[in-house]
Amino acid sequence: MPTLAIAVEDSLTDDVEALRRRCFPGATPATSVADEFDERSLQVTARVDGRVAASVRLTPGPRGPFTMWSGGRAQLADGDDVITIGRMIVDEQWRGYGLARLLCATGMIHATHLRFATVVAAIKENGAILNLMLRLGFVASGPRVVTHESIGTTIEVQPLVVASPLAHHDRWQAMVAAEVDALARRGVAIVGLDGSGCACAVAQRSVA
Numbered sequence: 001m002p003t004l005a006i007a008v009e010d011s012l013t014d015d016v017e018a019l020r021r022r023c024f025p026g027a028t029p030a031t032s033v034a035d036e037f038d039e040r041s042l043q044v045t046a047r048v049d050g051r052v053a054a055s056v057r058l059t060p061g062p063r064g065p066f067t068m069w070s071g072g073r074a075q076l077a078d079g080d081d082v083i084t085i086g087r088m089i090v091d092e093q094w095r096g097y098g099l100a101r102l103l104c105a106t107g108m109i110h111a112t113h114l115r116f117a118t119v120v121a122a123i124k125e126n127g128a129i130l131n132l133m134l135r136l137g138f139v140a141s142g143p144r145v146v147t148h149e150s151i152g153t154t155i156e157v158q159p160l161v162v163a164s165p166l167a168h169h170d171r172w173q174a175m176v177a178a179e180v181d182a183l184a185r186r187g188v189a190i191v192g193l194d195g196s197g198c199a200c201a202v203a204q205r206s207v208a
C-alpha cells in the first residue's frame with residue numbers, strides 16, 4: 001500500500017519547483033518558476049517514498065501575491081495577519097485522488113493554528129478547483145482582476161477570502177478526515193497529520 005507523507009516545509013525544494021513547472025506549462029520557460037514569495041512561504045507537501053506528489057503554498061502577508069500581481073487592484077485583505085493559499089499542484093499520476101482537497105483543507109487548518117486572522121486566494125473563474133474553494137468557505141472579495149504573475153503568466157482571477165478561519169475549522173477537519181478515509185479505501189495510507197488534521201508537528205517556522 002503506498003503511503004503519502006504530509007508535511008509543512010519552509011523552503012521550496014527542487015522537486016516541488018520541478019512539479020510546479022510541469023503543472024504550469026504556460027509560464028515563461030524560465031530556468032526557475034520560483035518567485036519572490038517562496039522565500040517567506042510554507043509548502044504543504046504530500047510525498048510518496050520521498051517523491052513529491054502534490055503541494056500547496058501558504059504565503060504570510062503583508063504584500064501577498066495577489067495584491068502584488070494585481071498592482072493593488074485586487075480588493076483583498078493584506079497585512080501581517082493575512083495568509084495567501086495558492087500554487088495548488090498535483091502530479092499527473094496522482095490527480096483525481098482528492099489530494100488538492102486534502103492539502104487545501106490541511107493548509108487551511110495550518111493557517112488557523114498559526115493564528116492568521118484571514119486567508120485569501122484567487123482563482124480563475126472557471127478554474128478546476130473553484131468549487132473546492134467555495135466548499136472551503138471562500139467567498140468573493142471584490143470583482144475579478146487581471147494579475148501579472150512574476151513567472152510571466154497573465155490571467156484574470158476572482159479574489160477570494162475566508163474572513164474568520166476559526167469558524168470553519170471543524171468543517172476543514174471533517175474534509176481532511178473524509179479525504180483520508182477515501183484514500184484508505186483506494187489503498188493509500190496517510191501519515192504526518194495530527195488528530196486535528198494538521199501537519200503542524202512537522203517543520204514549522206516563525207512567521208512573526
Ligand SMILES: CC(C)(COP(=O)(O)OP(=O)(O)OC[C@H]1O[C@@H](n2cnc3c(N)ncnc32)[C@H](O)[C@@H]1OP(=O)(O)O)[C@@H](O)C(=O)NCCC(=O)NCCS
Nearest residue numbers: 023087088089090095096097098099100101128129131132
Ligand atoms: C487542479 C489540480 C490541482 C487538481 O488536483 P487533484 O488532486 O486532481 O484534485 P482533487 O482530486 O482534489 O479534486 C479537486 C476538485 O477539482 C476538480 N478537478 C480536478 N481536475 C479537474 C479538471 N481537469 N477539470 C475540472 N475539474 C477538475 C475535481 O472534480 C474536484 O472537484 P470537487 O472537489 O468539487 O469534486 C491538478 O489538476 C493540477 O495540479 N493542475 C495544474 C495546476 C493548477 O491548475 N492548479 C490550480 C490553480 S492554482
